[in-house]
Amino acid sequence: MPDTPYLLAAIGVSAAVTWGLRALPFAALAPLRASAVLHHLSERMPVGVMVILTVYALRDLPLTSPMRAVPTAVALAATLGLHLWRRNAVLSILGGTAVHVALASTLFAHP
Amino acid sequence: MNSTPGGTLSRPVPPLGPAADTNAADTNAAAPSARNDLTAALRDSSSVGLGLFPLGIAFGVLVVHAGLSWWWATAFTALVYAGSLEFLLIGLVVAVAPLAQIAMTAFLVNFRHVFYALSFPLHRVGGRFGRAYSTFAMTDEAYALTTGRQARSWSGRRIIWLQVLCQVYWVAGATAGALFGALVPARLVGLDFALTALFVVLAVDAYRARRDVPTPALALVCALAARFLFPGQMLLAATALFTAGLLTRRALTRHRTPAPKEPTRA
Structure with a gap:
């Protein structure tokens, strides 16, 4: 069973990586914001990302045993x-x- | 074409005065808005945001069923606040996975957020603390809600309130789920489907905003290809393939259709 210092470190690492990925690109992409290509991407990204996440959430579906x-x-x-x-x-x-x-439970x- | 205020992302924030910060100035200018923003955010978050509550309950139940104390569910949801990562994190910490592996998983699962900077309306959020929180809480749900067509007029405060409320639903749901998790029989499996259901709902809503079939179809193909070709790094591979696909499609269609607005010279 994981102990408290390990769990806190796991939370700290996860939080730092997640926040970094969310915050840093705003600075990096700022000069590119007026770009027509990026505008094109950003308009189409939301629906695509959600479709990808849906498939990701279903990735462990046991297709071999229907x-x-x-x-x-x-x-x-x-x-x-x-x-x-x-x-x-x-x-x-x-x-x-x-x-x-x-x-699933009935x-x-x-077993 | 009124969606992207080009190049205003790093709009210089006026220096903070001794007494009044920028938000206070805004409040005075746009009179009764502070209260309205909260009310509006309550309404905005009532759809997808409230879906986070049952999802949080599922997470809380899974935390205690994994053998952790209930308050870890609160700590995880309050401090990490990235739903899909947290679900994976339970399995990792229970197996006492190395911190490097946890960092790698966090990076791969959340790498998609890099692209959210392209369309998330952070330029409307004022104040250093507001921006810090807004990026911290830029979840899939917050992104989906604030990049929709209906969100184009939302103020920074309304966006922040929306994010705060979403996190409150999520943390409260997780805490409640963890506290009552002991009462839920272990046989009650399948609660984790709440996450899948949330993504399905977000995908349908994002499609409704832009009725463009090829884009979700392309994403589906990329996701399936990544699932079978790069199962270990599915999210990263799928997002990269999808981005490359969008760029290719744009390049091809631009070449095929002659630009109609350019005056033809004989």
Whole structure:
């Protein structure tokens, strides 16, 4: 079990790297902000990044054993369906997660 | 084309006077706005931001189920504040991974934030402390909310309030989840899907802002390619491929379509 100094150091390292990645580019990219290429990129980045993050969150989906992927697939459909239908983020996230927990801990529970 | 105020990023902040800082001056100029900004931010954050609360609960439950004390959930969410990294961090610290590996993971998982500087409206945020906090709290959710079409008129204070509220939902959710985690049976698996659901919601909302199918399609292809070709560095590879793809597409389409506005000379 990790001890307190180690956990604090882990938090410190994570926080420093994360903040650095978020803050430093503002200084580095400042002279390039008027660039048409960067403007083009920045307009298209948000949707692409979110798609990439979605695939990233699903990276451990066991594609070789389809039965174990069923809860995730159904929950994904539920989240997407709810969000396209009601456009309410909280409802979509809660609904999708509830479906996933329900399926993964009952019908599709694996020891 | 009113979205990017070109080159105003490092707008010089007026020197701070002895009594009044820039924010105080702003408050006097735009009379009743301080309260309104908070109210507006409450409304702005009610969609995606509130989704952070159940996500925080999931995180808190996972922290105590990993064998850590409940208050570590509060410490992690308050100090690191990068959702997807924190979920990974639980596994790393429980395995007592070397700090260098933690630093590397943090770098790879959060490298995408480098690109957020291109469109995040930091130039509207005033004051050194405000900017410091705004970059610290520039999460995927804050980025998605503040780069949307509806956010173009938001003031700096409204953006800061939005970020503060998002972090409050996240920290409160994690703390509550950790405190009640002991009551949740360990059999209740699959809570971590909340993170996936959040990204799906953010992707749909970002698509609605710009109804441009090729861009998300390109991102999907890049993400899948990175998933199978570079599984160890998926996020970094996917973001790099996607950026390269966008640049290539731009170069190709610019060459194919003759610039219509240029006067043709015979």
